[in-house]
Amino acid sequence: MLTMPVRQLGESERRAVERLLDLDPFAGAQVAERVAARGLAWWRAEGRILGYGARRSLESICWLGGNLTPVLASESAVDAYADLLAAEERLCSSIVGRADAVLGLWDRLCGHWGPARDVRPNQPLLAADELPSVVVDPDVRLVRPNEIDRLFPAAVAMYTEEVGVSPLAEDGGHGYRRRVTDLVRAGRAYARFVDGQVVFKAELAVVTRRTTQVQGVWVSPEWRGRGLATAAMAAVTRDALLRVAPTVSLYVNDFNLPARRVYERCGFRPVGTLATVLF
Template sequence: MLTLPVRQLGESERRAVERLLDLDPYAGAQVAERVAARGLAWWRAEGRILGYGPRRNLESICWLGGNLTPVLASESAVAAFAEQLSAEERLCSSIVGRADAVLGLWDRLSAYWGPARDVRPNQPLLATDALPAVAPDPEVRRVRSGEVDRLFPAAVAMYTEEVGVSPLAEDGGRGYRRRVGDLVRAGRAYARFVDGKVIFKAELAVVTRRTAQVQGVWVAPEWRGRGIATAAMAAVVRDALERVAPSVSLYVNDFNRPARRVYERCGFRPVGTLATVLF
């Protein structure tokens, strides 16, 4: 019997949710962006936020939408969230967040939601609030609205390589193309073009008042090993810090040594470890 049952949170508890998100601004960035944009009303938020703890002292939250993301979830909160979720059909495409919480949830939910397509248990979470010491690549710039067609093939290649499935599979890529277009129009997509083709790309996939979170970093295969990624990332970090947010963050697979070296050269420091379960 749970002494602190999980409950769905509404707009009246938005301030308490925002307080928790401020305590974990990097791991909770995706949730913070959604709350800032749409609030907690389920019919606006395209997902639900579950809470754990007394009404006057909310302890942990869990976003349930396209992704499942626990924030500041203690062991008891993980057990409570898992008990609630085990009775529901899985609708999310992944579980992502602080590694201890994600792996704890999956340990309890795998019998109900399994099998997973992939489990990535060790993804260093990195952040910086300082301009990179390395010189930025002057050819890296924000993608213009008329260049979505040029960016999209690179975005598809990155997604397929990173996630293991093509974003074109479910609806012919219409939803993913809308997402890429939205990032371009918001000034959050960067690329370097050579002869009209993208050889480097990255996006500020999540932006909050605390951080801009970089995702989708990709170098064209034929350009890898030439040393372009460090200066290219330095350009992204510099623009994001000067124009968008007071810090830049990202997470990376632990086995991706080349990428980790690039981020270290650009001034990123460890701020935790995430894990991802992919379905």
């Protein structure tokens, strides 16, 4: 029997949630952005935030929406979340977070929610807080709203290559295009164009007061191996540090050695390990 059952949190516990998110600003960045933007009311946040721990001593939280993201989840918290979630239909498209918690949840939920399309158990979480020492590509810049039609095919190619399915499959890509458009209009999408074509792209997919998380890093296949990525990524990192947040973070598949070398050259250092379960 659980002595501290999981409960759904509401706006009255927002301060306690924010204190927990400050303890893990990189792995909890996606949740922190949602809480800052929409609070904890489920009808406004498009998801639920579950809490584990005594009412006056919250120990862990777990975001349940399009993704399932545990934050600061001990083994006992993972057990409690799994007990609750096993009785529910899976609605999320992925489980992502610190590797020990994600893999612990999946071990307990796979019999109820399985099978997974892919499990990525070792994704280094990296962060940088100093300007890159390498040369910055001066041609990498923010994408303008009138360039969305040029950016979108590159974004689709990146997503398909990284996730393994096309973002056009579910609704013809309308939702994904809205996401790309929002990032461009918010000044969070970067690209280098050559003859009107995107040869490099990246986005600041998450922005909090503690960090901004880079996602969607992509180099056009015919430009790979030319040394473009390091200077391009350095440009993104420099602008993000000067303009957006005090740190820049990202996570990468452990087997993607070329990308890991690029990030290391740009000043990124390990701050943990994530895992992702894709459905």
